[in-house]
Structure formats: structure tokens, C-alpha cells
Amino acid sequence: MSEATIKPRIEKAPLGERMIEKLPVVLVPALAMLGLIAVGNPATWLTLTVAGLAMGLMIFIMASGLTVVFGLMDVINFGHGAFISVGAFVGFTVLIWLGGWTSSPSVFLNLSAVFMAILVAMLATALMGYAFERVIVMPVYGEHLKQILVTMGGLIVAQQLIYVFWGPDEMHVARPESLQGSFVLGEAAVEKYRLVAVGIGVVLFVAMRYVLKSTRIGLLVRAGVENGEMVEALGYRVRRLFLMVFMAGSALAGLGGVMWGLYQETITAHMGQEIMVLVFIVVIIGGLGSVEGCFIGALLVGLLSNYTAFLAPKVALVSTIGLMVIILMWRPQGLYPVVKAK
Amino acid sequence: MSEPLLQLSGVHTHIGPYHILQGVDLTVPKGGVSVLLGRNGAGKSTTLRTIMGLWTASSGSITFQGRDITRMETPAISRSGIAFVPENMGIFTDLTVAENMTLAATKGPIDPKRLAWIQELFPPVRTFWNSSAGTLSGGQKQMLAVSRAIVESRVLILIDEPTKGLAPAIINAMTDALKELKETDTTILLVEQNFAMASSIGDTVAVMDDGRIIHDGDMAEMVADKELQERLMGLSLEAHQ
Amino acid sequence: MLTRLLSGDKPRSRVLTLLLLVIVISLAFAPFLFPGTKSLETAARICIFIALVASYDLLLGYAGIVSFAHTMFFGIGAYGTALAQSVTGPSFVSILWGTAAGAVVAAIFALAIGLFSLRVKAIFFAMVTLAVASAFAVLVSQMSWLTGGEDGLNYRIPRELTPAFKLIKAKVFDVRIDGKLLAYYLVFFASACLFLVMLRIVNSPFGRTLQAVRDNAFRAEAIGYRVVWYRTTATVLSAVIAALAGSLLAIWLRYTGPATTLSMEIMIDILLMVVIGGMGTLYGAVLGATIFILAQMYLQELMGVASNATSFIPFVSDLIAADRWLLWLGVLFILSVYFFPTGIVGRLRASRG
Known part of the structure; x- marks a missing residue:
């Protein structure tokens, strides 16, 4: 047969449609601009913006695993917050062991201590993710109602186990020497740790995008999100892929837990459950299953929370709910609805 | 015809509360094209999905190359040499054409010679190699779906209605490609409603109705026997045309 | 008569009937059977939670919808009554309009959330x-000028419902017939009414359609029900x-705060009570609430004793410490979702005891 019989059809959406497609990306700078107008003072605005980005990126780290897990197997883990808490407690325990490193003036030793804490925490939460998936999630695949209930039960048990292992009190750890204090940029003070958090968040987002776009595993995950059955029909075991993603997501939640803990310097067994509220809002805003949407949603929520915390502290959480409502009225499936076959 | 490659005996499949396959006996000989005809809802797609393990048979047995695959999981069935082109084509629209093809090649990188041959059969696979598969037209997606199934040599390919909703020119192109594919040592089990297309490439034919096989034999015999056609067509193809 | 009261929905198990009778009789005569402040507090709490948990089961068990906003509605009712008492002073009229206002606000919130997010x-x-x-x-908790913030609201209720009010001088079976007793019976009868109304709802055509929607939304939609x-x-x-x-709780406690009405802990308690008692059967709420609250009030003490007894084994004593009872309930919860999704009631009915 010849080329003539099958005319190549280049289906490019009209310009206007493509603009709307890209619109969510514009939302972040737009919100930042609005923030500048509302806050007025550029120095304060810069401080708030960096804080907002840091918070947003930490939430992104914690939320990304949840959203991919949902996309791949239609599983929503209400116990995801447990990994955040456990990660924080394990990380803090390591930091206490390495007290000599964290209190030393050496930047290298400080960062090594944080690195070790993150590593051990991620390892612990990945293993916990393995156990959680096998024991709690696997028996209830495909049954949403039971899934919600059982993973909630897992959260309760995990929180109680934190009490058993670490006692009922909250835990305090000061940030390592070199991560305390702020840089002064003109009139604005920017906390050092927030910049580190932004750095880690950006690196992680870039890495995640690379993995999803350019590795075979990433391709499989994206294919699986769209049509898991077809991935199986091509000869891949989606269940095993899912377990890996679940563990990775849990490890990321653990990482987020350490970072959030260092940000607050105080952690409780309930912290994960509290952060999950923001995580859910972010995941809903972004579109369940979409990593890009999750990223933009997280930045929006981070920025908005910090601006409103400055302008009207009492309505910070309510403002994020408002954001969610507005976004859902505009796009009922979130910013980037995930296309599902079937 | 030679020894059976795939054999279904007394296969029953339930989907939720519905009893879809009610004792399917089907033999697919090695080599050539076997066609499965039947009206909408007769159970053709369910038969293919049951072979693939996407539904599990509640009773009966499926043997492939002498091995019982009834209870095997889909990935294992796929790796034993069966490729599947589902009714909805199963294209990953979020991925590019190249990525779709890469994922289908499970044994390693795609053999360039084989790829050249496939792109000869289906030129759009070359033209749109780096485009997102979501931007392809329906016919192009169908070509990609079949290309994906043959990116490596397979023993058996299950194809579910590759001409559904396509323009006549594209149906002809698809038919030509399947004819060429038939010349290799791959066996094809084709579900079709388009009898003209089916009769032009089929070697054997089976007709389904209400979850059972109600006729099977040589395609040539069916093409010659107008009365049989009348009887089965009336039954099987009333939905079509 | 009784069958009609129960809307024809009988317990369908001898053991279950017996258990329910024991619970109802105990609650009905609680002030006389179990004198003492703590037991009366427990009994009132059980009554209120039976109504609350049953209303959650209406959603979870009968409609197949998981909501985490049930304590929000509970709290709206409690704050409605509480605010009415604090703003206009204690009177039965203010109880009435406070309760009504709470119910209306809750309905509006529920309608908004439902229309907004139940499509998906x-x-x-x-x-x-x-x-x-x-x-x-x-x-x-932040609008403290209105709600008292974390501290919540303390307010007075009509004198007729407080211990200071004596209905008759004499004691009956050694129990003082005072306002507290009246308040208890208000709670008891109001909860019982709510429960019977819910039985009526789930056994009405509406309730049956609801269950059909739960079992197969797609099919129900196809038949023409607006899911x-x-x-x-x-x-x-x-x-x-x-x-x-929530209003009943506000009247009973004479205090309303975030910890007693809105907290996530209470939400989780409700979830545990529904699932352990049995989803999709209102009688499960009765058993679940009773068992859970009794355990909450009394089992913790028992675990404390056990923990002290095992204090020489370090880890074990931590695991069974009184504060860790939620750990074991959590495990029980997961196991019941897996193995007895119909809870205790389902078990009892299956065994036809």
C-alpha cells in the first residue's frame, strides 16, 4: 500500500485550545503576582514566596507518590500520612544519634547528618510501604470502600505504633548549625533551610520527570496509569510494578516527613495525618494520578497558604479549600485530568 | 490443517453476575488465519480476553502449544508467545508511537530490520514515529496496535475487529498487511464482523452466538455454501449492514 | 405494634435480639440500675452515639459513601445549640431554635458538598x-470570639434539666428524681426517636433504592434513578x-468544644463503631457504639492493670498500656473489614443463634 491511501493527518489543536491546555502552568506565576499586589511590600513578598515554594515542594514530595499510586492501580491510600510521620521519627532519631555531626560548625558534617537521616528514613518507609502494600492494600484491590476503611485502619495502627516505639510525647530536634538562620537579600530575609528545601524539591521533580519520561520503568508507569490491562497483555506484571511504585511513594513520603520535621523542628505522631489534608487538596487540584498537576497544585497551595497566613492568618487552610473549589468548578477532574482507557 | 495450536474446550466465563461464555469449544490450527464471526454480544471479545487471561474462565480448559494456560496470569500468557490487539486498541495515548513500540518489545531493543518491515506495512508508524500516539487518527491507531503486536515474532496474534469504524481505504490497507503477515509463520485469530474482509483472508472460520460456537469449518466451504452463509449471516451479521 | 415501630426490620437472630433487649433495657433504666455519675455519663454517651453512629451508617452502610465530615455535622449541631444558650440565655425556646438552626446549617453544608463532589x-x-x-x-478553633476557640463554650441550660431542679422530694429506688435525670431521659428518648426514624428511612422505598444504588450505581442509573x-x-x-x-450532646454536657465534637479522633471512633458493629444494618450501630464506649470507659482501666502486671516485660507492657487501646481496636478494625465486613450483627445473623 502506498502513502497516498493513508493521508498523514496532523491533528494539532487550534492555538486557543493549546493555550488553555497550558494554562495551569501560568497559574503559579499569576498567583505569585497577585500575592505581590496583595502583600505590597516586595521584601516581605520575597520571604513569603520562598516560604511558599518550600512548603509547596515539600507537599509535592509527599503527594507525588500518592497520586501515582492512584493512577496506576486506582488505589488511594488514606494511610499515606503514616509514612510521613514514621519518616520524620526515624529521621529525627538518626539526627539525635549523629548529634555530634549536627552541632559541629562544619557544613559538610551537618549535611552528611541530614543526608544520613533522609537515607535511613526513606529506607525505613520503603520497607514499611512494602509491608503496608502486602498486608493492608493487596487484599482489597478494586474495592474502594474497603480500601478507604482499611488504609485508615492502617493509619491508626501505625500512629499507635509510633507511640509504642517513641513514646507519647512530641519530639524536638534543632536544625543543624549551618541550616539555621537566614540569608539577607536586600531587605528580605530568606531562611537558609527553605532554600535547601526548594533545592531538594526542584531536583526531585526534575529527577522524577526524567524517570517518568525517559526510562523504561517510567514508560511502564505512564502506560500503566492509562491502561494497566494492556501493559499486562504486553507481558509485564503490573502488580510488581505497582509494588515498586508504592514503595517509592512511601519512601518519598518519608523524605517529606524528615524535611517537614526539620522545617518545624517539632514532630508528632499526628503530623502525617494533619499534612494529609493539604496533600489531598493538592492531589485533587492537580487531578488524581497526574504528577504535573500535583506539582502545580502543590506550588499553588504552598504560595496561597503563606500569603494568606500573612494577610489573614485565621483563614489559611480555608483559603486552600476555596482554591480547590474554584479549580474544581473550572475543571471538575482537576488541572490535568488523567485519561483512562476502558 | 495441521495440529491444533490453541484449543478451548468447554470454556465458561462469568463477568460479575453475567454468564457470558457458555461452553466454548474452539480449535485454532497452527498457521494461517482463523476467523471468529458473530453478532454483537455473542461473546467474541470475551473469548479473546479469556484466552489472554484478562477474564478467568470459571470452568473448561485452554491449551496453547500443548500447555494448559487456563489459570495462568496475563503477563505469563503474553510471554508464552501470544500477542493481543484489543477492541479498543489499547494504545497508550500519553506515550509516543516510538515508546508504544519500545514497550511492546519485551525481549530487548527492536530489531531494525523487523521495524523496517513493519513500517513498510504501516507507513504511519514511520511518519509519526516521534509523535504522541494520542494525536493519531483511528486508523493510524489501529495500525500502531497491530504493529505493536508484531514488533517481535509471536506464535499467535489475537486481533479484535481491526476494521471497526474504519474507512474502506484503510480497511483495504489493513487487509493487505494482514495478508502479508499471514505469509510469516505467525498464526492469527481474528474477530471480525466484516464478512467480505474476513472471507478474503480467513482459512478457517467459527461462528459464535449466545456464548457458544455454533458452526466451525473451512472458510472456503463457507464461502461456497450460500445457504450456510444465509443461515449464519442472518444470525451473525444482522447487526452489520 | 413493635414490628411497626421497627418498620418491619427485625433483628433476625436470637442472640442479637437478646443483646439488643439487654442494651435497650439497661439504657432505659440506667439511672436506677447503675447509680453513679460515671455510669450515667456513659449511658448518655452511648445513647447519643447510637444515634450518631446510626446516622453515619445510613451513609456508609446503606449508601456506600465514605465521608470524613460526619463530626463536622455533629459539631454544627452542638455549636448551634451551645451558641443559642450562650447568646440568648438558657431556655427551652433557645434550645429549640439553636437545634433547628444547627440542623439547617448542616443540611445546607451537606447539600453543597454532596452536589459538588458526589458526581465523581x-x-x-x-x-x-x-x-x-x-x-x-x-x-x-480560631474564631474564638464566637466559639471560644480550643477552650470551647460553657453555658447554662434550662434549670429544669440540671441537678439543682428537684421534680419530687422523695427518692425512687434510692435515686434522686432531679433535672439531671430528666436530661438523661430527654437524651434517651430523643436518641430512640432518631433511631426509629432512621429505621423507617432505610426500610422505605427510598432506603431500598439507596441500597440498589450502592450495589450497582451504573445499573440504577440505567434503570432511570438519579443516582x-x-x-x-x-x-x-x-x-x-x-x-x-450534636445538639443532644450540647444539652447533656453543658459544654461544647472542638475536642468533644469536631476532632478527627471522634471521626475515627465513629468509623470504628460502625465497622465493628456491622455496616449496612442500623442494629450494628447500637452494638458498635455500646461496646466501643464501654471499652473506652472501662477497658482502658483493665489494660492499665494488665500493663502494670507485665511491667517487667518492657515491650509488652508498652503494647498493652491503657493509652494503646486504640492500637488493638485498629487491628480489630482492619480484621473486621477483611473478614467480617458485616460486623458483629452480620456474624450473629449468619450463625442464626
Whole structure:
């Protein structure tokens, strides 16, 4: 047969449609601009913006695993917050062991201590993710109602186990020497740790995008999100892929837990459950299953929370709910609805 | 015809509360094209999905190359040499054409010679190699779906209605490609409603109705026997045309 | 007569009937059978939670919808009554309009959330309600000028419902017939009424359709039922009853605060009670609430004793410490979702005891 019989059809959406497609990306700078107008003072605005980005990126780290897990197997883990808490407690325990490193003036030793804490925490939460998936999630695949209930039960048990292992009190750890204090940029003070958090968040987002776009595993995950059955029909075991993603997501939640803990310097067994509220809002805003949407949603929520915390502290959480409502009225499936076959 | 490659005996499949396959006996000989005809809802797609393990048979047995695959999981069935082109084509629209093809090649990188041959059969696979598969037209997606199934040599390919909703020119192109594919040592089990297309490439034919096989034999015999056609067509193809 | 009162929905198990009778009789005569402040507190709490948990089961068990906003509605009812008492002073009229206002606000919230998020998946609704309820709890604790913040509201209720009021001088079976007793019977009868109303709802054509929607939304839609309408109605009904239960709590405690009404802990307690008692059967709420609250009040002491007894084994004594009883309930909860999704009631009915 010849080329003539099958005319190549280049289906490019009209310009206007493509603009709307890209619109969510514009939302972040737009919100930042609005923030500048509302806050007025550029120095304060810069401080708030960096804080907002840091918070947003930490939430992104914690939320990304949840959203991919949902996309791949239609599983929503209400116990995801447990990994955040456990990660924080394990990380803090390591930091206490390495007290000599964290209190030393050496930047290298400080960062090594944080690195070790993150590593051990991620390892612990990945293993916990393995156990959680096998024991709690696997028996209830495909049954949403039971899934919600059982993973909630897992959260309760995990929180109680934190009490058993670490006692009922909250835990305090000061940030390592070199991560305390702020840089002064003109009139604005920017906390050092927030910049580190932004750095880690950006690196992680870039890495995640690379993995999803350019590795075979990433391709499989994206294919699986769209049509898991077809991935199986091509000869891949989606269940095993899912377990890996679940563990990775849990490890990321653990990482987020350490970072959030260092940000607050105080952690409780309930912290994960509290952060999950923001995580859910972010995941809903972004579109369940979409990593890009999750990223933009997280930045929006981070920025908005910090601006409103400055302008009207009492309505910070309510403002994020408002954001969610507005976004859902505009796009009922979130910013980037995930296309599902079937 | 030679020894059976795939054999279904007394296969029953339930989907939720519905009893879809009610004792399917089907033999697919090695080599050539076997066609499965039947009206909408007769159970053709369910038969293919049951072979693939996407539904599990509640009773009966499926043997492939002498091995019982009834209870095997889909990935294992796929790796034993069966490729599947589902009714909805199963294209990953979020991925590019190249990525779709890469994922289908499970044994390693795609053999360039084989790829050249496939792109000869289906030129759009070359033209749109780096485009997102979501931007392809329906016919192009169908070509990609079949290309994906043959990116490596397979023993058996299950194809579910590759001409559904396509323009006549594209149906002809698809038919030509399947004819060429038939010349290799791959066996094809084709579900079709388009009898003209089916009769032009089929070697054997089976007709389904209400979850059972109600006729099977040589395609040539069916093409010659107008009365049989009348009887089965009336039954099987009333939905079509 | 009794069958009609129960809307024809009988317990269908001898053991279950017996258990329910024991619970109802114990609650009905609690002030006389178990004298003492703590036991009366426990009995009143059980009554209120039976209504609250049953209203949650209406949603979870009968409509198949998971909501995390049930304590929000419970709290709205409690704050409605509490605010009415504090603003206009203690009177039965202010109880009435406070309760009514709470119920109406709860209904409006439920309607809004329902219309907004019930179109999509169960998961979506669960997530949205979790977020909204958390934000609401934070908002309430921050609007201290109105709600008293974290400290909550203390207020007076009509004198007729307080221990200071003596109905008759003499004691009956050694129990003083005072306002507290009246308050208890107000709680008891109001909860019983709410429960019977819910039995009527789930056994009405509406209730049956609701279950059909739960079992197969797709099919129900195809037959022509407006699935969103049924689900939203169930959400609103359940929210209103939760708000009424909240009002009862506000009257009983003479205190309303975030910790007793809005907290996530209470939400989880409700979840545990429904699942352990048995989803999709209102009698499960009776058993679940009773067992859970008795355990909460008394089992903890027992575990404390056991923990002290095993204090020489370090880890074990931590595991069974009184504060860790939620750990074991959590495990029980997971196991019941897996193995007995119909809870205790389902078990009893299956064994036909």
C-alpha cells in the first residue's frame, strides 16, 4: 500500500485550545503576582514566596507518590500520612544519634547528618510501604470502600505504633548549625533551610520527570496509569510494578516527613495525618494520578497558604479549600485530568 | 490443517453476575488465519480476553502449544508467545508511537530490520514515529496496535475487529498487511464482523452466538455454501449492514 | 405494634435480639440500675452515639459513601445549640431554635458538598470531606470570639434539666428524681426517636433504592434513578441527624468544644463503631457504639492493670498500656473489614443463634 491511501493527518489543536491546555502552568506565576499586589511590600513578598515554594515542594514530595499510586492501580491510600510521620521519627532519631555531626560548625558534617537521616528514613518507609502494600492494600484491590476503611485502619495502627516505639510525647530536634538562620537579600530575609528545601524539591521533580519520561520503568508507569490491562497483555506484571511504585511513594513520603520535621523542628505522631489534608487538596487540584498537576497544585497551595497566613492568618487552610473549589468548578477532574482507557 | 495450536474446550466465563461464555469449544490450527464471526454480544471479545487471561474462565480448559494456560496470569500468557490487539486498541495515548513500540518489545531493543518491515506495512508508524500516539487518527491507531503486536515474532496474534469504524481505504490497507503477515509463520485469530474482509483472508472460520460456537469449518466451504452463509449471516451479521 | 415501630426490620437472630433487649433495657433504666455519675455519663454517651453512629451508617452502610465530615455535622449541631444558650440565655425556646438552626446549617453544608463532589468517585468524596472537615475544625478553633476557640463554650441550660431542679422530694429506688435525670431521659428518648426514624428511612422505598444504588450505581442509573440525587439526599439526611445528635450532646454536657465534637479522633471512633458493629444494618450501630464506649470507659482501666502486671516485660507492657487501646481496636478494625465486613450483627445473623 502506498502513502497516498493513508493521508498523514496532523491533528494539532487550534492555538486557543493549546493555550488553555497550558494554562495551569501560568497559574503559579499569576498567583505569585497577585500575592505581590496583595502583600505590597516586595521584601516581605520575597520571604513569603520562598516560604511558599518550600512548603509547596515539600507537599509535592509527599503527594507525588500518592497520586501515582492512584493512577496506576486506582488505589488511594488514606494511610499515606503514616509514612510521613514514621519518616520524620526515624529521621529525627538518626539526627539525635549523629548529634555530634549536627552541632559541629562544619557544613559538610551537618549535611552528611541530614543526608544520613533522609537515607535511613526513606529506607525505613520503603520497607514499611512494602509491608503496608502486602498486608493492608493487596487484599482489597478494586474495592474502594474497603480500601478507604482499611488504609485508615492502617493509619491508626501505625500512629499507635509510633507511640509504642517513641513514646507519647512530641519530639524536638534543632536544625543543624549551618541550616539555621537566614540569608539577607536586600531587605528580605530568606531562611537558609527553605532554600535547601526548594533545592531538594526542584531536583526531585526534575529527577522524577526524567524517570517518568525517559526510562523504561517510567514508560511502564505512564502506560500503566492509562491502561494497566494492556501493559499486562504486553507481558509485564503490573502488580510488581505497582509494588515498586508504592514503595517509592512511601519512601518519598518519608523524605517529606524528615524535611517537614526539620522545617518545624517539632514532630508528632499526628503530623502525617494533619499534612494529609493539604496533600489531598493538592492531589485533587492537580487531578488524581497526574504528577504535573500535583506539582502545580502543590506550588499553588504552598504560595496561597503563606500569603494568606500573612494577610489573614485565621483563614489559611480555608483559603486552600476555596482554591480547590474554584479549580474544581473550572475543571471538575482537576488541572490535568488523567485519561483512562476502558 | 495441521495440529491444533490453541484449543478451548468447554470454556465458561462469568463477568460479575453475567454468564457470558457458555461452553466454548474452539480449535485454532497452527498457521494461517482463523476467523471468529458473530453478532454483537455473542461473546467474541470475551473469548479473546479469556484466552489472554484478562477474564478467568470459571470452568473448561485452554491449551496453547500443548500447555494448559487456563489459570495462568496475563503477563505469563503474553510471554508464552501470544500477542493481543484489543477492541479498543489499547494504545497508550500519553506515550509516543516510538515508546508504544519500545514497550511492546519485551525481549530487548527492536530489531531494525523487523521495524523496517513493519513500517513498510504501516507507513504511519514511520511518519509519526516521534509523535504522541494520542494525536493519531483511528486508523493510524489501529495500525500502531497491530504493529505493536508484531514488533517481535509471536506464535499467535489475537486481533479484535481491526476494521471497526474504519474507512474502506484503510480497511483495504489493513487487509493487505494482514495478508502479508499471514505469509510469516505467525498464526492469527481474528474477530471480525466484516464478512467480505474476513472471507478474503480467513482459512478457517467459527461462528459464535449466545456464548457458544455454533458452526466451525473451512472458510472456503463457507464461502461456497450460500445457504450456510444465509443461515449464519442472518444470525451473525444482522447487526452489520 | 413493635414490628411497626421497627418498620418491619427485625433483628433476625436470637442472640442479637437478646443483646439488643439487654442494651435497650439497661439504657432505659440506667439511672436506677447503675447509680453513679460515671455510669450515667456513659449511658448518655452511648445513647447519643447510637444515634450518631446510626446516622453515619445510613451513609456508609446503606449508601456506600465514605465521608470524613460526619463530626463536622455533629459539631454544627452542638455549636448551634451551645451558641443559642450562650447568646440568648438558657431556655427551652433557645434550645429549640439553636437545634433547628444547627440542623439547617448542616443540611445546607451537606447539600453543597454532596452536589459538588458526589458526581465523581467515592474516593473523591472521602478526600473532599476530609479536607473540608479539617478546615472547618481549624476555623472553629480560631474564631474564638464566637466559639471560644480550643477552650470551647460553657453555658447554662434550662434549670429544669440540671441537678439543682428537684421534680419530687422523695427518692425512687434510692435515686434522686432531679433535672439531671430528666436530661438523661430527654437524651434517651430523643436518641430512640432518631433511631426509629432512621429505621423507617432505610426500610422505605427510598432506603431500598439507596441500597440498589450502592450495589450497582451504573445499573440504577440505567434503570432511570438519579443516582446523584439519592446520594445527596442520603448525605443531607445523615448530616441533619448527626447535627441533632450534636445538639443532644450540647444539652447533656453543658459544654461544647472542638475536642468533644469536631476532632478527627471522634471521626475515627465513629468509623470504628460502625465497622465493628456491622455496616449496612442500623442494629450494628447500637452494638458498635455500646461496646466501643464501654471499652473506652472501662477497658482502658483493665489494660492499665494488665500493663502494670507485665511491667517487667518492657515491650509488652508498652503494647498493652491503657493509652494503646486504640492500637488493638485498629487491628480489630482492619480484621473486621477483611473478614467480617458485616460486623458483629452480620456474624450473629449468619450463625442464626
